[in-house]
Amino acid sequence: MYFNSITFAIFFIIVFFFYWFVLKRKISLQNIFILIASYVFYGWWDWRFLSLIAFSTLVDFFLALKITKIENRGRRKLFLAFSLLINLGLLAIFKYYNFFIENWIDAWASFGIIMSKHTMNIILPVGISFYTFQTLSYTIDVYRNKMKPTKNLVDFAAYVAFFPQLVAGPIERASHLLPQLQKERKFNYSYAQSGIHLIIWGLFQKVVIADSCAIYVNDIFENYEQYNGLTLAIGAIYFAFQIYGDFAGYSNIAIGTARLLGFNLMRNFNYPYFARDIAEFWRRWHISLSTWFRDYLYIPLGGSRGSVAMKVRNVFIIFIVSGFWHGANWTFLVWGAIHAFLFLPLLLANRNRNNLENIALDRLIPSLKEFYQITSTFILVTCAWIFFRADSISIAIDYLKNIFIRFKFKIEYLPIERYSVELIGLIALFIAIEWLHRNFEHPFVGKLRWLKIIFVLIMLVTLGVYSNYQDFIYFQF
Template sequence: MFKSQLNIQNLILLIASYVFYGWWDYRFLALIAFSTIADYVISHVIERQKPQHIKKCLLIISICINLGLLGFFKYYNFFIESWVDIMAQVGFRSNVGSLNIILPVGISFYTFQTLSYTIDVYRGDLRASRSFVNFATYVSFFPQLVAGPIERATNLLPQFSQIKKFNNDEAIAGLNLIIWGLFQKIVIADSCAIYVDSIFENYEKVNSFSLLLGAIYFAFQIYGDFAGYSNIAIGTARLFGFNLMRNFNYPYFSRDIAEFWRRWHISLSTWFRDYLYIPLGGSRSSMITTVRNVFIVFLVSGFWHGANWTFLVWGGIHAILFLPVLLLGFNRKNLDQVSISKLIPSFKELFQMTFTFIVVSIAWVFFRADNVTIAFKYLKRLVLDFSWGIEFLNIDRYNFELLLLVLIVVLIEWINRTHEHPFMGKWKWFKIFIVILMLLTLGVYSDHQDFIYFQF
């Protein structure tokens, strides 16, 4: 009875997940199904083999299948166009054309999820799943399918072997996360997007103050957009009785770049740490090898985000920022929450957080710009324009009007920085009431947009 009920439960989740994904474009259901079947079969064969070289060959096959599909759909046109441009620079004309390829939504996320499963089975950290339905549901679990968190099989897969029953406390916790995620997305990210789009589209006309605000607003746009989705996904999963990993931990309160990456997109940064950085040797070898490994991880991380040179430069900037912290041994210094027992941070902490936020925001300009040239022109005007007046943007709003809302969010998060989300601790229902009120007022005026990370 137990097994039958569990199978029905997971089968319903699997069907719901496939309907959810197919609603976007049913043609790509075959792609996720193929990846699922391939890794399910390969993992079982790996587990049954004893010779290490055979296991390694099978793992390589799995990696090639997954990264091959990801590479074709996401990077084929980028490589072709880059090759044509390089040939043109040296005087050769190439007739190789690009293809009209649709990028399957969420392919970067579920590809890394299936890869980590196969690698864990190869390492012996996890047994191959005995239930295909459980494994297929793990790969396609709809709350986090299209934009994460990138779940490890060691955490999520065993949860599909447990009968789920409604838990009132978990459901309320899930709803709280969903409400806060909606606030981050609709009120913060979408409001910031209106100003960001205006400023970046007219960067050659606006002054330094507007360009500075454009970078700051985008920092909060991408944070509210991505952290908002993550919280909605985690909250939705909790409604079904599943616990997903935390993906953001107040990253803009970081005191150095290493701490930032422990708090930003945690599921991706830990994935690269465990499956790329450490296998490459991490920081255990020579300084040259350590520098190489850091650049590999951050450049691959940048390239994971999209097929554009801007993402590679963004990754390279973070590698340059991260290296001094690592080489000086400061990368594990700030492991605690900042000013955990104080309301007001010290001057040193405030300076560290401000500096880290500034350099992260500068790097975000490359992430947001259409190409590297525009990003450099944007930063050049920001520094050299020397005009800091308040401007009226082409969206019929003054460039500073959003600052109050951003500062309110910073204050809310600062006060609640020791909690998973601001609705925990004191004044819970009052905070929920205020946030819902802001959703119903400010939220209706924002220009609603797709989640940024849907394109990755």
């Protein structure tokens, strides 16, 4: 069930009606209904995996209760390790089993030892990386005495399976979302209005920007040997906006949908392509994941404290693990390593927190220095995205190499019957809209709010239909 489908629209209208009009101010019944709706939503893809999310929920619910009753630190750590083993074990089996087996066999083959492959036809459960991290953060926070475990299984299960953000985030902490499930929710018109605005803007990001780019990206990356360097560079830029519009669009729809039900989810994107360095990019991109790794991996490892060797180690661990979290392919590991190399000089020079405030707060246009910083950061990020998108490391390297050695200032006509630069105007418009509203959550603010909403809705109806609907990229993670 996709956010950009008629099926979801009908589903949510039904959920909204029963939630507010039938179960009004009945918290326990609302939470039961949210849980049922979430399981219906998740089971729409494959009902068999409902048992998996239910199992993870039960394991961490009871382990957290057990941890809080034990005073002995060694035994508490044992139960935490049990939670980590089960959750990460399930993730490893469903997401990484074949990757490890195939690479193990390939490693032996390099020494002339041929082994038979016993890989399994494993289907990756949608959203497993997201809800696994949610349940893990809960048990870790209980172990650290940062929160008390809930004794209400329905509330906890609703937190784990909360359908707006279940399959692609934001990755919510129990300390933030669970208390919202345990108190009365009242319908707030202005809050709901902001939710609708986020949904409309998220649909624009996904349907108009991301899906329009996807058509070009798929053709250029799949046939990159046929095109000149200019087309390949444009294809990389299109993918940068495809993955941004796709993922930020999903997050905004999720946050907006949750607001219509009276919940506040954390912001997941904050105009990342206006970042002035890689450190700022990661403070603005997939915020829920980057802060999760910061709090549960980077800081426990020592963070930016200690010797230079420890700092280097910690940076590479967090970025490579972040890359591996995205998928079982060496391309994701290299993508993570590239960002580690780009981030490390800033950390070692103590410049990783130089750009904490929004850019050009009181100015319409950035300074030349800021423009250079934004542009150079975007180029570096886009080059790294090539590894993220390519099927293999060798293809990514070949793609990058061909940008330079086959560069011609020639606009090519693609087999999809469109010129390679046709989207440039739409991308420029998108950048301009985001720049003018970079200090706001979404563009629908100010006196021209309704005019902007009408304009976006027209774009959804026209270009949205033209773009051809695509799956959300992060569903595969």
